[in-house]
Structures are given as structure tokens and as C-alpha cells.
Amino acid sequence: MNEGRLAVNRLKSVLLKDKLDMSEGFMRALKNDLGRVLSYYMRLRADGVEVFIDGADDGYTVRIKATAEGIRQINAV
Amino acid sequence: MARRIVLTSGKGGVGKTTVCAGLGIALARRGARVLLVDADMGLNNLDVALGMEGRIVYDMTDVLRGKCALRQAVLQDTEYSTLSLLASSHGTDMEEFPSGAFRRMLAEAEGAFDFVLIDCPAGIDNGFHRAVCVADEAIVVTTPHVSAIRDADKVMSLLETYNLHSVSVVVNRVRGDLVAGGSMMSADDIARLLRHRAIGYIPEDDCVTVYAQLGRLGKGNARSDLAMRYIAENLISGSRKIYDCTGEYRGIIGKIKTYLRRQI
Numbered sequence: 001m002n003e004g005r006l007a008v009n010r011l012k013s014v015l016l017k018d019k020l021d022m023s024e025g026f027m028r029a030l031k032n033d034l035g036r037v038l039s040y041y042m043r044l045r046a047d048g049v050e051v052f053i054d055g056a057d058d059g060y061t062v063r064i065k066a067t068a069e070g071i072r073q074i075n076a077v
Numbered sequence: 078m079a080r081r082i083v084l085t086s087g088k089g090g091v092g093k094t095t096v097c098a099g100l101g102i103a104l105a106r107r108g109a110r111v112l113l114v115d116a117d118m119g120l121n122n123l124d125v126a127l128g129m130e131g132r133i134v135y136d137m138t139d140v141l142r143g144k145c146a147l148r149q150a151v152l153q154d155t156e157y158s159t160l161s162l163l164a165s166s167h168g169t170d171m172e173e174f175p176s177g178a179f180r181r182m183l184a185e186a187e188g189a190f191d192f193v194l195i196d197c198p199a200g201i202d203n204g205f206h207r208a209v210c211v212a213d214e215a216i217v218v219t220t221p222h223v224s225a226i227r228d229a230d231k232v233m234s235l236l237e238t239y240n241l242h243s244v245s246v247v248v249n250r251v252r253g254d255l256v257a258g259g260s261m262m263s264a265d266d267i268a269r270l271l272r273h274r275a276i277g278y279i280p281e282d283d284c285v286t287v288y289a290q291l292g293r294l295g296k297g298n299a300r301s302d303l304a305m306r307y308i309a310e311n312l313i314s315g316s317r318k319i320y321d322c323t324g325e326y327r328g329i330i331g332k333i334k335t336y337l338r339r340q341i
Contacts, residue, residue, distance in 0.1 A: 002259035008266045011223050015230050015270060 012054075020053060020060075027051065034064055042068035079112070079190040081183065082312075083212035085236075087228030089199030091220045092249040095285060097196040098126040098294045099301065100216075103309035105160035109191040112151065114163045114183065116208040117198040121165040127154065128292020129162055136166045140182055141174045147185050161190070172203065180211045192312070201235055209236065215244045216276060221251055221261055230271055245276035247308065252281050254335040257326035264322065277308035280322040 001009075035049040050065040084097045094117070101113045115123035115137070124130040135150040140163075147163075154160035163186070183193060197208035209215065215236050219229035229246070236244050248264040255261035268275035284299030304320035311318055326335050 004256065004259045004262045004266075007223070007262045008270070011226055011262065011267075011270055014223060014227055018227065018230065019234075 016053065016060075035066070038066055038068075041072055041074070042066075043070045043072060044068050079110075079187045079193045080214060080312075081187070081193045081195065081212045082214045082216060083116075083195040083197050083208050084216050084218055085197035085205065085209065085232055086199060086218045086225070087201060087232040088219075088225045091218050091225050092279075092285075093199070093218045094122050094126050094196050095289060095294060096216075096218050096247055096249055096279065096305075097194050098123060099279075099305040100308055100312075101127075101160055101192075101194050102154075102157060102294065103302070103305040104192055104194075104312065105154070105157035106306070107309055107313060108159060109309075109313065110159045110161075110189065111192045111194065112161045112163060112186055112190045114193060114195045115165040116179075116195050116204065118165045118204060119167065120198065121167060123196050124162060124164045125292060126289060126294050127162055128294075129154070129164070130292070133164050136164045137182070138166050138174070141178050147182060151186070176207045176210050179207055183211050201232065205232075205235075209239050209241075212239075213242050215239075215241050216247055217244065217271070217273070218247045218249055219267065219271075220249050221256075221264070221267060226267055226270065233271060233273060243274075245274045246271055247277045247279065248275065249279045250281045251278050251322040253322035253324070254326045254338050257323040257331065258335060264319075275319065276311050277304060278320050278322050279304040279308075280320065 031049045031051055034051065035044060038044055038049065045067045047067065052063040052065070054061045054063070084093050086093045097113060101111045104111045113123055113127070115121045117123070124133060129152055132152055135145040137150060139145045140147050140150045150163055152162045152164065154162070186193065195208050195212055198204035217229050217232055219225045233244060246268050248267050251264050252261055256263045264275065264278040280300050282299050282301035285294070285301050288294050288299070307318040307320050310316055325331055
């Protein structure tokens with residue numbers, strides 16, 4: 001990747017952090033909550049949940065990455 | 078009714094005053110009646126950029142204090158009769174003048190001009206507010222540097238809280254050789270990241286330095302002057318003519334130019 005592209009990516013990340021204005025604590029709480037909700041449905045691996053937020057033209061793209069070892073059986077009543 | 082356009086940036090030193098002066102001249106060249114207003118109280122330099130510093134008798138603070146009429150403080154350019162300047166004074170604390178007084182003063186001038194370009198001070202404090210709240214449109218000037226773009230982005234977020242018709246971007250001091258070689262982000266990238274329409278790109282140009290020290294900005298035929306003329310045309314007609322900063326650095330001749338530029 002050339003320097004120009006690297007600069008664009010760096011700037012993208014700087015602007016996104018400025019806009020989101022999210023503290024580390026907020027991100028941790030978000031990951032914990034997502035992990036808790038997902039674990040009702042799946043057996044998640046211990047490495048937990050990762051959250052990526054990217055800027056898009058019309059807002060933000062939130063990508064959640066979690067690896068599950070299995071799906072929980074849910075008995076619907 | 079004049080179009081009131083504030084030129085702002087957030088970060089200082091990006092060439093806001095230079096762009097304001099150059100754009101004013103480019104608009105006047107097309108016959109538009111232009112009033113340049115130096116709202117950068119205390120650190121004003123628009124008069125110097127235009128080479129008018131030796132002709133100022135009254136300035137904006139004299140008008141606001143009631144010492145003279147507005148028409149007495151408006152200076153006409155010697156070369157372009159439709160270009161005028163309302164200068165501000167060095168070392169004046171603008172806090173003594175409320176935004177309302179500034180607005181009323183500009184409202185008085187509006188009828189006589191097609192464009193009122195307001196050179197906003199750097200930063201986002203009261204001076205910024207005073208300059209922006211009298212405008213209908215904003216042009217955010219930035220350079221291709223991360224710190225300048227970051228500040229421009231913050232300013233754009235602030236501008237959303239004002240009732241402006243349009244906010245556009247000018248990317249100043251674009252190094253065409255570096256962009257063409259992929260070593261620097263392009264002006265298109267910057268406008269995209271700032272999520273606002275680019276109204277013009279201005280190449281890095283030694284002529285600006287040379288003409289600025291002579292107070293003859295925008296009066297030559299430099300590449301930057303051509304870029305300014307495109308911006309003026311876009312403002313007047315709503316066209317989307319953008320100066321191609323990388324054009325001269327493409328192809329074999331362009332590669333030689335790039336090589337030579339890096340050797341100097």
C-alpha cells in the first residue's frame with residue numbers, strides 16, 4: 001500500500017475516533033453486552049466478541065466478530 | 078442581495094486569507110462586485126495580502142464605534158474597481174462589539190455587492206461564531222495534512238449547528254507531484270473523508286509566496302490563479318470545474334518534472 005493510501009486510512013481512523021467520541025469503557029460495555037446476548041443463542045469461544053466501527057457515506061458500519069463453538073438448543077414454548 | 082460566504086478552517090496557517098484574497102480577485106475579474114471582510118480581528122492580514130495596507134484610513138472598528146460611515150471604511154482596489162475591502166485593525170479586542178453590531182454593519186453593505194467574503198479567524202471561539210453567524214454559506218479551507226483535515230472536520234460539525242445554505246471544501250496547497258506518485262492523499266480523498274462537496278483544489282505554488290510578499294496575490298497567471306478562477310466560476314454558475322493538480326505530473330514529461338522537483 002502506498003503512502004497516500006496509508007495516510008487516507010490513518011485519517012479515516014482519526015476522524016472516526018473524533019466523531020464517535022467513545023471511551024474505552026463504552027467499547028468494553030458494548031462488547032460485554034453483545035457477548036451476553038449472543039451467548040443466549042450460541043456457545044461463544046473464550047476470546048469473546050470484537051467490535052469494529054467504520055465510517056460509511058450515510059453513517060457508520062458496525063461489524064461484530066464472534067466465534068461460536070456451537071449453537072444452543074432453544075425450546076420454544 | 079449579496080451572497081455572504083465565510084471562509085473558515087479551524088486550523089491556522091492553511092491559507093485561508095490567501096484563498097479569500099485570491100477568490101475575491103477572481104470573482105472581481107469576472108465582473109462581480111465583491112466585498113472582502115477581514116473578521117480576523119487583532120491578527121488581520123487581508124489588507125497585506127491585497128497590498129492595501131498603506132491605504133487604510135478607517136477600519137471596521139471605527140465603523141462599529143460610530144467614528145465613520147461604512148462607505149468611508151470600504152476601500153476599493155486600484156486594479157479591479159468591483160473589489161473592495163473592509164479591513165479590521167491590529168490589536169483590537171472584538172469582544173467589545175456584539176455579534177449583532179457586526180451583522181447590522183454587514184447588512185448595510187449587502188445591497189452594493191454581489192459577494193461578501195468573510196475571512197474568519199482561526200480557532201472555534203467567539204471570533205469564529207461572530208464570522209459564521211453573519212454568513213449564508215461557508216467554504217472550509219484545508220491543506221492535505223492530517224491535523225488540518227481533522228480541524229476542518231471539527232469545524233464542519235460545528236457549522237451544522239448554524240443555518241447555512243451550503244458548506245463546501247477547498248483543498249489548498251496540493252502537491253500534484255506527490256499525489257501523482259501515490260505518496261500523498263488526493264484532494265478527492267480529502268473531500269470524500271470530509272463528506273462535503275469540494276468547490277476547488279489549489280496546487281502548491283511558489284508564485285503564491287512570491288506574489289503574497291508583493292501584495293499582488295491573484296493578479297498573475299500562476300497555476301493557483303487558474304485554480305482560483307475555477308472556484309470563482311463554480312461559485313457564480315454552480316459548475317463543478319476543478320483544477321487538476323496532478324495533470325502536469327503525468328506521463329513521461331510529468332515523471333521528469335517530479336524527479337527534478339524532488340532533486341531541488
